[in-house]
Amino acid sequence: MTPAPAVAVRIGARALTRRYGALVANDAIDLSVAPGTIHSIVGGNGAGKSTLMRILQGVDFPDAGTVVLNDEPVRLSGPADAFARGVGMVHQEFMLAPPLSLLENLILAREPVGAAGLIDWRKAEEEAGNLAALAGAAIDWRLKAADAPIHVRQILEILRLLYRGADVLILDEPTAVLAPAQIVELLKLMGKLRDEGRTILFISHKLDEVMKCSDAITVMRAGRVVARTTASDTNVDALARAMVGDHAPALLIESRERPSGTPLFSARALAARDPLGFERLGPVDLDIRAGEIVGVAAVGGNGQDELVACAAGILAPAAGSIRLGGEDLAGASTARFRAAGVGYVSADRAHEGLCLTASLADNFIAGRERDTAFSRLGFLRPANIRAAAARGLAGLSVRYGSVDDPASSLSGGNQQRLAIARELSRAPRLLVVSQPTRGVDIAGTAFIHNLIADFRDRGGAVLLVSESLDELLALSDRILCLFNGRISGELSRSEAGVETVGRLMLGRRAAA
């Protein structure tokens, strides 16, 4: 690969500023990343990390200041220019064409062409094979990206950078969607690439990962760089303090003894397919009692999404029964599930959890517009609606302009608070929660955890799915592990630990 050039700063920024309207997303950022290092960027939601990375990759452009490459200030004309200079990025959102095969996704934009300008598939496969070997991953290259497991998609995006010959890899929250074992693999791969001389910019909210892999760490807050340090000079607590400023939140949820009595929610022989028609879940049996949080641990694509969708009444099961408080909900509409007392916090905040273009008030009462409080004779009662929303948001310490502003005006963490608050305000009996704190910063995470625990303490039942084992272990009274759509093990709070859960998630037996 490219020999480490004799420069001090392989990639960086000098007094770089980017504004979105009145908001200063990057405020005079200085950044210096030495060649052949892993440099982590940490910061709360909306700190400006992704914005900075997008500018370094030429996808976005600074209003002032410059990008620095090999000690020289440069003006990138676009992502193609960045690639040409050896800089590639894995975005926070997946950047894959779903209907294309993994191989097609890999070679896109740098296709090997043979005679008559046709794509040389043999050569493509050969290079793909080499890359997979380098990453130590077994990849079925003919699989459509849409059908590939999440961790494979994540790896593919990194391999694509290597395929394009990038020696600077910008990885924006690559671990957010991975299971613990996969995270370990990824960090190992990153170390290997660094040792080969590549430079890696790494973003994560999981500070222990950051501590484990980084050579250098830059902390951002509200668009500015607030600290520069190295892993050996700091610790998780210090980093967290730097990120959030003064008020570091307390993080302690009390566990509960397993409540007795008949289950509130009970599923029998439940099975479901994903939108492509593949069997993903089941058959599984599942009971949840009032006053209990049941956590579900699984590596992406092992049926947890389908379980959530079935429990929330979004997806009709392929087989099996669902009962809530004795009421049979087989084949019922989402509306009936909700009428029966199911609340749902979606993992997909932007498309399912909220309507980003609608106002805060409308988001807050959506689904309850027929309630007499909010409408009379089919006519809405706007004053009541806005008052209810203002009351609801007041208890969440959400900062907002007006309840008439669109939900998109809130930061990601605050959007999530709004979504959860709406569901809790309906006083459900069962709350189905998926990835409640994905991409939420430390303060927001603590707040949301408290909301969920409060609900449980008031006698609510909770089905919690999360990719974060820490979250599951912190909140759950009981943890189920799913593997290949079936329950591979069940652990009480006291039995559960990262090791045991991790093993069960991968379909191995729990240690005795």
Add this chain to the structure above:
Amino acid sequence: MIDAFLHAAIVMTTPILLAAIGGLVNRIGGIVNIGLESMMLGGALIAVMVSAQTGSAGLAILAALVTGAVLGLLMSLVITRLSANEIIVGLGFSVATAGLVRFFLKSVYGVSGTYNPAGVAMLPPIDIPALHAAPVLGAIVSGQDALTWLAWALVPATAFALRRTRWGLRLRATGAAEATVRAVGLAPLTIRDASTVFAGALAGLAGAHLSIGVVGLFNEGISGGRGFIALAAFYFGRSSPWRTALGALLFGGFDAAQIRLQGHWIPAELLQALPYAIVIAVLTGLGLADRRAERSGRMG
């Protein structure tokens, strides 16, 4: 009788197929092209003008291709660069182009609607002596013009290009995931524009086929709604050139059949509405099949 029917079916299919292949490629790139009709009309007019001026059918075809391509580019730029809704832009293009064509004919040639100059060089039919006498095949392949051959050659060529060339790959990626294509350093909007230019060029050729391949004159009604029929054909075809060709053939064949069936069973007005009903029926059938496949599931 059957020979004549088959021959006519192929002739009637050609303009629909050309436009539908263009529309298909355009759609794969992410734009549903409702303006094919206007590009056909432009191509048909220019073909007659150039053919009468120069006496060369080849030049006329080239001019029609360029005209369609330019109209396609203009339409595409409004859609891609100004983020306009493709449906309304396409409808607007059809309305405005029809008006412009009439306006142009009135102010330049002083004629309304029809332009029928002397000396229009027609596209010559290509006879294949060896096949001429062959029963069914002879009727299908012999005596068709170059654009018909081109249209059918484009079916496998398009299928092949979509799978096997880098342009095909990039086009498919652009239609499926614009942000991804941008992130890997390509220009999705330009790729999309190129696909509209391609669609426009083929629609221009379709117009030329009508005006100098079939009749040798221009009339403002010459496109006869075939742009919309092509739309139905490529919707029918989803993303497959072969299925799109089948759709085009269905309409072309129906056109050839209905002029032979008129007055026999049902009133002409209803007979002429039949292909539209068939499109709905076929889409319903496909929808049901999808639903059934989804119900029964796949092994994963």
Add this chain to the structure above:
Amino acid sequence: MMRALRPRVADGLGAAAPFVFALAIGAVVLFAAGFEPLSVYRLMIEEGFGGERRIAATLTASTPLLLTGLAAAIAFRSGVFNVGAEGCFYLGGLTAAVIGFSAPSWPSALVLGAGLGAAALIGGLWLLGPGLLRARLGVDEVVTTLMLNFIAVGITSWLVNGPLLARGSANSATPAIALNATLPRLLPPTTLHLGFAISLALVIAYGVWGRFTVGGFRSRLVGTNPRFARAVGIEPERVLVATMVVSGAVGGLAGAIHALGLVHRFVGGFSPGYGFTGIAIALLARNSALGVIVASILFGALSSAGASIQLFSNVPIEIVQILQGAVMVFATAKLGRLWRRAG
């Protein structure tokens, strides 16, 4: 209540931009053909709005557009791309005309009610199929409704040439409707009729519905984010089918009002594409009630003035078509980008 109709200044400017662009393009075409664009436009404004009779002619021309624009707006608002109002217009017009000439002895209110109601019913039923196909099987409604237009035109022209043809008529036309079935004129001798007031009222009612009712709230959520709507317990499929039916009913009603208020029978060439113009109007209006009203009146003026300016100048009628097409082309374009790019 007026809040629903109050325009925002920026929205207003945004909606005016396509017209400005279209006028500029029209000016180039006119100039190239040797006309004086400004005096042509002045003449058009005079013919569109100069005096009570011209205004009445413009409002008459805008009447069918108000309703086809409304039909489109209702659908688009819920995320359904219904392009089938044209077919409903034909069917509704024929239905109302038949009722209008068949019951000359009924009381006027009854026959008008029956004509308008039946037309709305037919229009609604006509689009029930595409609604169900989209909701149940995911069949693209753009294609099905487009195809249904051709079918509706085929069916009506068969009926009007055969069973419903007026004896002694030299073209495809039903008998004239009876006097009791005509919608009264508002401003004789102009052709402005009660249908305009009904249409205007319906568009205003739509504005109120969209902003102040539970149904409008649900339709907005389904239109902007169907997954969210489903997650909070609104069934997008139900809203979608209901929307399609209501949209079709409005399209049918538009045809009925056109038949009973203006043409007084059903004839071949009953609609010159009102359904498609309605699509442009709804998009231009960004589905707002006020926008639909303003755009309908502008398109109405274009149509009425386009015809009558020919009495006073030699400008070819095609300029109207060019202007209308150009407005459609730029209707949804983000024209601000031109400046940002240049600047």
Add this chain to the structure above:
Amino acid sequence: AEKPVALIIAQGGLGDQSYNDLAYSGFKKALAQDKLEGKAVESKDVVAQAADILRRASDAGFGLVVDLEYSHGDPLAAVAKDYPDTDYVILNQVKPGANVASILFQEQEGSYLAGALATLVAKDASIKGMSGKPVIGVIGGTKSVGIDKFIVGYIEGARAVDPNVEVKVAYSNNFGDPALGLQMAKAMFDGGANVVYQVAGGTGLGVIQAAKDAGKFAIGVDTDQDGVAPGAVLTSMIKRTDVAVETVMKDYAGHAFPGGKTVTLGLAQNGVGLSPMSHTKDKIPAATLAKVDDLKTKILSGEIKVWNAVDQGYPPFFK
């Protein structure tokens, strides 16, 4: 000078290669000859704008309004009552009013002769390209009674010379699609037709092209289309809309407007009839031409009354 004249163009607009174009040419000729001012008005929305356009023209001081649009009959009668000083002309129907002139055409009479000639020629195998069998065709632009008036007359004329004649009938559903017209005519020729009559405007140009390609005959309509493809157009059924407009404008200029009257233009008035056949006359046996002339005389004398589908509805021999 006289007050100006307005001509309201019917649906289909100028460029229909037929009715509108023909009337417009008569209108222009009259303007020049009679030193009149005048304007033609087209509209995409002509059906709905009937009363508005008529009133606008009347208010604006036009002295004569010639309206080609059929659906304007009732509105025209109503408007005419309000403007006694303005003259109005309506075509193809009779409307009351002292200031309204009505013009009727007897297209069925000319079509009758066309049908008779077509059948006689088809049966004459000595004429180049004719099979000798009594098979002919006709293509209408749209299925409507106004078009069927031509077609019924054509069939009646064909049956008059051979009761066993086969007349193929089809409609293109489009007045401007010559490619479709060509394919339709081709299908008829392939099916044994020797002569195809077109009543389909621009679509009909394709019919003529097909006749030329097939070495058969087409029959033109409205104008003398014999020259469009010399030798391939057997004859044209000329309808003198241009003369009608021209005449009524001349009367208006000469203060002799036929208000309250109905002007009928049939064979007798030379308002309809066959073209002089300057390119084909030599190929047709004199006896055949004489036979057609004989039929014409009989129509003129009233001995033959040709079926008028508009007034009489459809005859038993046509569905």
